[in-house]
Amino acid sequence: MVINSSLNKEETNNNESSKVAQRKSQILDSNASFNDLKTENDELNNLRPKSFKDYIGQEQLQEILRISIAAAKQRNDIASLGHILLYGPPGLGKTSCAYILAKELGTNAHIFSAPALERPKDILGILMSVKEGDVVFIDEIHRLNKVTEELLYPALEDFEIDLNSGKSESARVMRFQLNKFILVGATTKLGYISAPLRDRFIHLYRMEYYKDEELALIIEKNCPKLNISLDDDAKLILASRSRGTPRIANRLLRLTRDFAHYKGKTQICKTTAIESLNLYQIDSAGLDAMDQKILLTMINQYKGGPVGLETISMLVGEDKTTIEDYYEPFLVQSGFLMRTPRGRVVTDKAHEYFQKN
Numbered sequence: 552m553v554i555n556s557s558l559n560k561e562e563t564n565n566n567e568s569s570k571v572a573q574r575k576s577q578i579l580d581s582n583a584s585f586n587d588l589k590t591e592n593d594e595l596n597n598l599r600p601k602s603f604k605d606y607i608g609q610e611q612l613q614e615i616l617r618i619s620i621a622a623a624k625q626r627n628d629i630a631s632l633g634h635i636l637l638y639g640p641p642g643l644g645k646t647s648c649a650y651i652l653a654k655e656l657g658t659n660a661h662i663f664s665a666p667a668l669e670r671p672k673d674i675l676g677i678l679m680s681v682k683e684g685d686v687v688f689i690d691e692i693h694r695l696n697k698v699t700e701e702l703l704y705p706a707l708e709d710f711e712i713d714l715n716s717g718k719s720e721s722a723r724v725m726r727f728q729l730n731k732f733i734l735v736g737a738t739t740k741l742g743y744i745s746a747p748l749r750d751r752f753i754h755l756y757r758m759e760y761y762k763d764e765e766l767a768l769i770i771e772k773n774c775p776k777l778n779i780s781l782d783d784d785a786k787l788i789l790a791s792r793s794r795g796t797p798r799i800a801n802r803l804l805r806l807t808r809d810f811a812h813y814k815g816k817t818q819i820c821k822t823t824a825i826e827s828l829n830l831y832q833i834d835s836a837g838l839d840a841m842d843q844k845i846l847l848t849m850i851n852q853y854k855g856g857p858v859g860l861e862t863i864s865m866l867v868g869e870d871k872t873t874i875e876d877y878y879e880p881f882l883v884q885s886g887f888l889m890r891t892p893r894g895r896v897v898t899d900k901a902h903e904y905f906q907k908n
């Protein structure tokens with residue numbers, strides 16, 4: 552009995568210390584400054600744009616930031632640029648934008664994801680260590696817990712935080728002055744952000760899907776980094792199947808690179824690009840196997856709908872949130888799916904598409 556309980560205790564301790572270590576490493580990993588980008592995946596980091604010159608598209612966002620950066624520099628008060636909230640689907644360049652912003656300002660970027668900021672200590676540690684004008688990026692900011700979020704309010708507004716010292720009666724609240732920083736929040740779900748948090752951002756920007764020509768340009772810039780060359784038609788084929796998303800364009804480029812290298816080619820033409828994307832089950836509209844499964848299941852089993860998200864999730868065996876955050880936005884944007892109060896409905900365009908293909 553005693554042995555068991557001490558074993559359990561040791562196990563708990565081990566679990567605790569591994570949890571702490573895990574949390575620490577999450578923070579350390581994500582605390583990389585722009586110059587420390589060489590983390591676990593050099594190739595991916597290499598593809599990340601390092602300046603506005605390499606950041607393609609999102610013209611309005613770039614213009615807003617250029618103006619605000621110049622104005623804040625003129626005032627000699629970088630943080631007066633204000634906090635920025637970027638919202639929209641994943642892979643459209645939110646994290647990259649935060650890195651570039653810090654680089655243009657000549658300050659550090661501290662990159663975090665909200666679920667890693669679980670305890671009040673986590674956010675306090677970050678805020679107390681930022682330097683004047685640093686960029687603090689919080690991904691999935693809608694997932695911050697209430698306590699952390701409330702700690703952020705005075706920090707965002709007045710660059711101050713309240714620290715409790717002591718317990719019960721002897722407790723005192725001490726006000727702590729922070730260096731002025733810029734918070735860049737990113738979210739896929741604007742509606743899940745509370746009004747008090749949302750209202751503390753000066754800039755709210757909706758990330759747009761990219762045009763095919765923009766994606767083709769991103770592909771072109773990344774070809775030499777991947778030691779591959781695509782002709783213009785091949786670039787456009789990849790771009791048109793990238794769901795308007797640079798991260799996916801890069802992924803398709805890497806897959807096609809593998810396919811071509813396997814075939815002993817370094818120059819990719821339209822035919823090789825199509826052959827390669829067929830192998831990876833990316834069809835001519837950029838639909839992957841799961842997109843097709845979602846639409847075809849709805850058509851075959853529910854005559855196109857309406858079908859509830861829960862039912863779709865069960866039928867195709869994919870997590871509800873993944874369907875909602877990853878698959879649906881593109882299917883809706885590209886006119887294959889509609890969201891109605893009664894559920895999801897497949898459009899005429901989708902019916903016709905599958906009759907033809």
Ligand SMILES: Nc1ncnc2c1ncn2[C@@H]1O[C@H](COP(=O)(O)OP(=O)(O)O)[C@@H](O)[C@H]1O
Binds near residue numbers: 599608640644645798
């Ligand atoms: N505007 C852009 N120009 C060039 N490449 C981009 C752009 N936006 C994103 N990318 C590429 O897509 C990848 C994913 O972008 P990221 O900033 O991580 O997206 P998000 O944070 O919105 O999920 C980046 O590593 C980069 O290679």
Ligand SMILES: [Mg+2]
Binds near residue numbers: 642645690
């Ligand atoms: Mg990101």
